[in-house]
Amino acid sequence: MPSRWEQVVVDAEDPPRLARWWAEALGYVIVTETPGEAEIRRRRDELPGILFNLGTDPKVGKNRLHLDLRPDDQEAEVERLVGMGARPVDIGQGDVGWVVLADPEGNEFCVLAPRSST
Known part of the structure; x- marks a missing residue:
């Protein structure tokens, strides 16, 4: 089992x-x-x-495990989370369809674009 x-x-x-x-x-x-x-x-x-x-132990480097969030409105959710204390981070993601943020202690997570309705 x-x-x-x-x-x-x-x-x-x-x-x-x-x-x-x-x-x-x-x-x-x-x-x-x-x-x-x-x-x-x-x-x-x-x-x-x-x-x-x-x-x-202090956080060192990029997280090996992170959460992906998928809101209905990516831009509004990023704005809300940043307003709560998250901050944008660059972990080398380049030009992608998601936004990488870090929580108040520096743990990275991604805010994905909404799923397409197709």
Whole structure:
């Protein structure tokens, strides 16, 4: 029997603060929160979640794993996320159809263009 995906774990300098940022960005709810870790999910009883765990090692280089977000309006979503504290980053992506941003702790993620209706 295969395993079930429970959560993605993100090391964070301030887990509750980063969890609150991502909960707002994704429209998720905070399931648990302590000074050392916080978990968010789409709904309290729905997996998988994202667990933000206290990590003391500084982030170095490009993430090897990142989230891709696909909003209905890419430009508006980039503007909203930047207004929340994300920042555009160049990881060598060149001229592509997505926008690479970094969250308040520097973790890269992509904001994709809407899927075509074809």
